[in-house]
Every structure is written in C-alpha cells, then in structure tokens.
Amino acid sequence: MRGTEPVTPAPRHAPSGVRRTKAQSGPVWHRSSHSMGNGGNCVEVALVRSPQVLVRDSKDPGGPRLRFARRAWRDFLGSVAG
Template identity: 50%
Template sequence: MTGARWRKSTRSSSNGGNCVEVADNLPGVVAVRDSKDPDGGTLRFDPQVWQGFVDKVKSQI
C-alpha cells in the first residue's frame, strides 16, 4: 500500500472512535482499513464496486 493517502469520513469523530479509513488514490483499487489498527490488514475493492457500495449507503441516509 505504498503511496496510499488514507482519509477518514468527515462524519467520523475526532475522539478515536470506530472508524474506517479509505485510500482511493491508488490506480485500479480502493483500499479500506481499520483506523484503530493501521498496520493490520486491508480490504481492497475495484473502484466501481466501491462506488456502488458508497452510493447504496448514501441512499440509506
């Protein structure tokens, strides 16, 4: 994951709560990790699959 720029949702609290971080600056992949365990594993998604997930979540808000 060299070069990944990790970011948290703007809806995440700043008190170290349960958050995920997303790196969407990598070619052909979107990576997701647990903010409490940044050295742990990552999930990797095809950008179109990730966008479909994000769109579905937004439609439920």
C-alpha cells in the first residue's frame, strides 16, 4: 500500500534504494524503493539519536515498533543482502 504518508526522494544520508517518508513529528522513517507496488508488504526503518534502529510495519505506522542496536541491524542487512 502506498501508505498514508507522502513519500519524497531520500536525503543524502539515506541508504541507496531507500525513500524517505515525511513524518509530522518523531523519527524520520525510510522505506525501501523496492517495496513499492507489492501490495504494501513492507517495513519502514528509522535511525534514532541513540545507537538504535526502529522498524515498523508500513501498513500500521502507529502500531508496535521493533528496536535494534545499529550493529545488529547492519549484521542483519549484511546477511540478507548476500
């Protein structure tokens, strides 16, 4: 689902292939550009000031959020990327 939040091109600090979603307040959420057009089955990721990463379901932006240490998130991405 192309979400309830407008999507703009990613800022320079966002990882390649990621689009930034505009949030009214709180963390800045990023959605993979590869997730568009797949029926809404995607997650959004936000880097927060502490050395952590937040992950949420893009279909339920007000729902629960998972919190990971940045190193654990990097390790996860490395393992799924190849």
